[in-house]
Amino acid sequence: MNLDDMLPTLGEWLRGTGPDSDAVVSTRIRLARNLADFPFTTRASAAQKSEVEARAREAIAKADVTPKLDYISVNGMAPLDRLFLVERQLISRELANALDGPRGVAFDSRESVSVMVNEEDHLRIQVMQSGLALDTAWERIDAVDDALETRLRYAFHDRFGYLTACPTNVGTGMRASVLLHLPALGITKQIEKVFKALQKINLAVRGLYGEGSRASGDLYQISNQVTLGKSEPRLLAEIGEVIGMILTYERQARQVLMKERRQAEHDRVARAIGTLGSATMINTDETMELLSAVRLGIHLHLLDDLDLTTVNQLFIHSQSAHLQKLAGHALDGEARNAARAKYLRSRLRDLGTR
């Protein structure tokens, strides 16, 4: 598999369609699974990790998994390629850099299903759906899990459920995350209130790139904390209910913006496009912020010559590894900011939006 071939395409999570895509970027569910007869990854020897990897690869290749998944090894992969996969949400930062020894990931050409091998748990199965699609994502991941289980003996306990390296994942092993774009709640300064309420009901809020990453570009990942004591459909229903409420607040805030300060909002969006199309140096954070304004502008119909797919492409291509792959060589901080600005300028010129 040549990773560079993926460069022009958008993964499932950036398709920009799906239910509630005015404020929901994507839905992701992951299941943590371990093989019964091995120590967890952090206590496994290199030989044991190899054995786990071999069994996982065989199961992935031979089990009846739809869609077809291709496996690539991550140890031995160039750092730029690892970061590229992190940016596309196919692997975690931990699998890319923190862990060692035999490990890898299998995924399909649409990038909707991925299975990390020898992450903190032996298997981390993940399904992505564009928009808000908790039920669809669950049906799909449930099927992938069933298929793999016909060829692997999972560590399972009658009382505690699926056993995981960290007790925060035990039971269902399921973490469902919904990636939300909430600019209007940010502008109207209600976002903190929403998050405080979420913490009280045991839902976690994170930035785009997982644990510890800070929110940029008004993108927030909301996920369940509890994995034990409730069935998967019940956990998903609880998250879905809360997401529905947040969406109502965000849409209300957008309406207020349009009613009370349409002109100012239009100005902000136009300036964002202006900066993106004319800057000669720009870092990731500023790019994320400006693209957030553009994204909101599209949803509020303040812009009509730009679509969401294009914004998503600008978004992923502005990420550091993508940018360096587009340039064809490694770029350090300053050069990267210049290359990012050059890329954005040329793309926006092509689109004739200036």
Add this chain to the structure above:
Amino acid sequence: MKPVCQFCGQPATVHLTDIVQKVKKESHLCEACAREKQLMPDPAGGQLNLQALVALVLGPPPANEPTALICPSCGLQYTEFRKHGRLGCPADYAAFRPALEPLLDKIHRATTHAGKAPRSAGGASPERSELADLREQLRSAVAAERYEEAAVLRDTIRQKEGADEPR
């Protein structure tokens, strides 16, 4: 007979009497040993060391104290797990169970899986999840101090447990 110090055999001048769970326990020490065990306030006007007093009365922690647990399968000690937060192998859940259950309860406010199960483990049978549901109801009834309801639930659970998993 005059009591002697239980540590060195000198005449005891410090006498402690503690009643723990209706059992009376007496300790006799000479002044030197009492000072060494930090049971006497320092002559310089220090405070009485309560912790040392409690340790003497209760004795060393029993061997089955959760912190002393060790997994026979992977050799991980419970204390190591607490330090790093990661378990060593699937068998740890059984080996550390007495210590893990309270921890799981703190993290998840539950200790029993109620979701999907591998087909090899019998899948998620309706009785299983019914039991899990009942246990959850019992927990919340107890938490809310609805004891009559809790008693009924407890009896139902026992009946059902007796039916499918004899202990």
